[in-house]
Amino acid sequence: MINAVGREIPEEVLKATGKEPFKGVYAYDNYEYTKAAPTVRTLNDPTRSKLVENIHDALVKCGIKDGMVLSFHHHFREGDYVVNMVMEEVHKMGIKDITICASSLGKAHDPIVPYIEDGTITGIQSSGVRGKIGEAISTGRLKNLAIMRSHGGRVRAIESGEVHIDIAFIGAPTCDEYGNMRANGGKSDCGVLSYAMVDAQYADKVVAVTDCLVPFPNIPASISMVDVDYVCIVDEIGNPAKIATGAAKPTTDVRKIMMADYCTKFVVNTPYFKEGFSYQTGVGGASIASTISLGKIMEERGIHMGLGLGGITTPMCELLAKGLVNKLVDTQDFDQGAIESIKTNPNHFEISASEYANPFNKGAYVNKLDFVILASLEVDVNFNCNVVVGSDGMITGAQGGHPDTAAGAKCTIVIAPLLQGRIPAICTNVTTVTTPGESVDVVITDYGIAINPRRQDLIECMKDVDLPFCTIEELRDKAYAMVGTPDPVQFDDRIVGVIEARDGTIIDVVRKIKDYEFTTDVE
């Protein structure tokens, strides 16, 4: 069946997953459903302890068995030790057929690839995967379909019962013996525990994993003891050096600075740029440069950002510290500056991933965004974006909050250099659709800026603005003129993954990569 972004979703995938094809960004607005709920055990005898000896003991007490779904969060980013230590123990115990439901997976988790190959892990659900897990999926080594969801989509999937978590392992920088978890105060601070909050509320069993046990009560708790079955103390939950990098240095890449300047000029010429506006940006060099250049104009004009949202970096915290931002609302900390800011600045707040972006709650922060500044691996002439699958067909990125913020924001701006090396970023068809063009308003490249024709209001706004506007087709044509029309990636018929839209429908599928076959006219 052809879905609303023109992708063929094979019937057998729809049948196997029970999902619908994507129908449009707001197709599930005002949709009624009954939430899922965990099966839990009470603890009201005050003499019982939650402390367990080690991960093995926790697994045994949680009744680990073949076929279970285990969940993890990614706030420790490339410094995470929790996924590997749990899966190593699961593997040792000879458990098979585990599905990992993680908020994201990265190169830190390369060591679990052998467990994919031996059938310990047969399912992966994540925002995305980088490194060797992506290769394992793209080359057909994972038994079941991988499912890629946005951050908001993951909360929806858990809360609606699309996925049921048997055991959640939640790494916590600090924890007390009753399970109150905080993201700060230990040796592996990560700033917030936003993505793990839904796991605690919807998993049957919840294990807090910490390397810093603190006195009861560890409050205000990011995750409350009322949802925690066991507390497991380990030597190290992560590598602090890889959890938080130092503050990102402003880019010196002139191309990125130029795109950032285009972006800022665009933003300030929209009607949404006014006192109290709301804004989110990513961690790419151009995004950060645009935050910095926007900050200068805010300061000049005396305009304050009411709300800064999402994954937070030091430049946003600096605007907060300067009083140019009223409130920062945080789901992930990308650097040490952000982790410090949330510990010390009373206007920097932790929120849950549901509050951030869940399309199935009664209203998320993304709905309140004026601007979001995003990056993309590829953008096509329908403004569809691909942030998960490389132009070589390999899974290598993550949806993150891309489709969530794009759907919510009044003005969604994607910044992408026209060429990524020799690969056109603007193309006729993206390899895989991960964010629908319906929710992308502007594409800014180093060779020109295209406004989505759906946004005649923005086109009208910009008619006297001195920026290099053109059509998206013109951008594509420029790219193809420079590096040639790219050959389509050669895929096998086998589908190895599905890209879920934030509402749980299928926006695209990911196929197994074929060994490259040279085409030749010579017989």
Place this chain on the structure above:
Amino acid sequence: MINAVGREIPEEVLKATGKEPFKGVYAYDNYEYTKAAPTVRTLNDPTRSKLVENIHDALVKCGIKDGMVLSFHHHFREGDYVVNMVMEEVHKMGIKDITICASSLGKAHDPIVPYIEDGTITGIQSSGVRGKIGEAISTGRLKNLAIMRSHGGRVRAIESGEVHIDIAFIGAPTCDEYGNMRANGGKSDCGVLSYAMVDAQYADKVVAVTDCLVPFPNIPASISMVDVDYVCIVDEIGNPAKIATGAAKPTTDVRKIMMADYCTKFVVNTPYFKEGFSYQTGVGGASIASTISLGKIMEERGIHMGLGLGGITTPMCELLAKGLVNKLVDTQDFDQGAIESIKTNPNHFEISASEYANPFNKGAYVNKLDFVILASLEVDVNFNCNVVVGSDGMITGAQGGHPDTAAGAKCTIVIAPLLQGRIPAICTNVTTVTTPGESVDVVITDYGIAINPRRQDLIECMKDVDLPFCTIEELRDKAYAMVGTPDPVQFDDRIVGVIEARDGTIIDVVRKIKDYEFTTDVE
């Protein structure tokens, strides 16, 4: 069937309610159950508003109909306007057969008694009732059985699906247009919104009712927008003068001061009185006096309270401000001092009612109590307490956190004057059992102190302590010697209410009061 506190629970009540008879305080420890879940509607179209015109509009949009369950919180105490304004509108609309599920009801709600009489309201579930609603229930004017639950028991009932809330109306001192609610910052501050948190999470529809709309986002939110369907702005949600009284003046009643001194002497001679101990007390004169006298000893000996829990009054906040308490963990603010403290003292925290006392979560704060100091209308020779039904048989009080804290605390102390006027507080059988004697350790009266024989360890501790110890039977006998053996209250056969134990079993029933018939030996 006779339950574990020796009360006859008629089969027809067990059958009608589907409940079990009470089996003991920890009978449901480690009990497995699947949580309930609401049926909700998504809001992901950013253009939709949650604002409604008025209560009528909110009711219509929520699909109000006969037989629904509406819920309310009692943080505005005797100053609450929300229950009455909603029920007046429900009545005007001709809706019938509503069950009110409130965290508590009081004299402020006397105006809804006519709606009980005309069938608008046919069910009441509450911690307790005071005033005319209590009379209406006790005199048989409510159609269905009233259900009285502890604060923890209410959360359990909602989370386990024993009661399903169709529409929650949550009064909020401040709220933004997307439903983020806070207990402070408006004209009717109430300090915390702890009891309403479970309503927001488990009701199908949630309406925020506020008299102070503030800019988005109103954070940190006590109740998040993600659970809120509609926001209704009204003129006044309550009478600030009755929401928060001034700080309670220390009692000058020598009898209360004596009991408070006994209590403090008992506390400091237990092994639990040591650095970092945890403590909760009520709002009665003797309780407050014991907090003050305990504070003096803490100061003398350099012992700090690690945790002060529950409903908070100014004397506890003063200990916090002096540095004698490390953390105050708050579910209700009883006076202006407490409301000010939580706004300004970073070691004064709001928690949910589930975190406070829910016996069916994975561990509540009450489990961590060393001491709780409680009051009681009646205590019997089995240490059973009655805090709901007056000795005249009229429902006039509330369970509150009484059974929750008693079950959790290592040392549960009940302070009661031997006589309440001409009524013995210590008796052979309490009119109604609301807290089982199994979880009551000590009874302190102005005529002596009885330790529960189950607590031989405490009896041993106190053997050299100079306090007027005696048996509970001796206390009862003293009381009866002074005022005579009381006549049993004359009840009708009809059962008008059930007292739920915190685990949802029936600990006692409440019968309709009979018109008093004089007994006479004269023929």
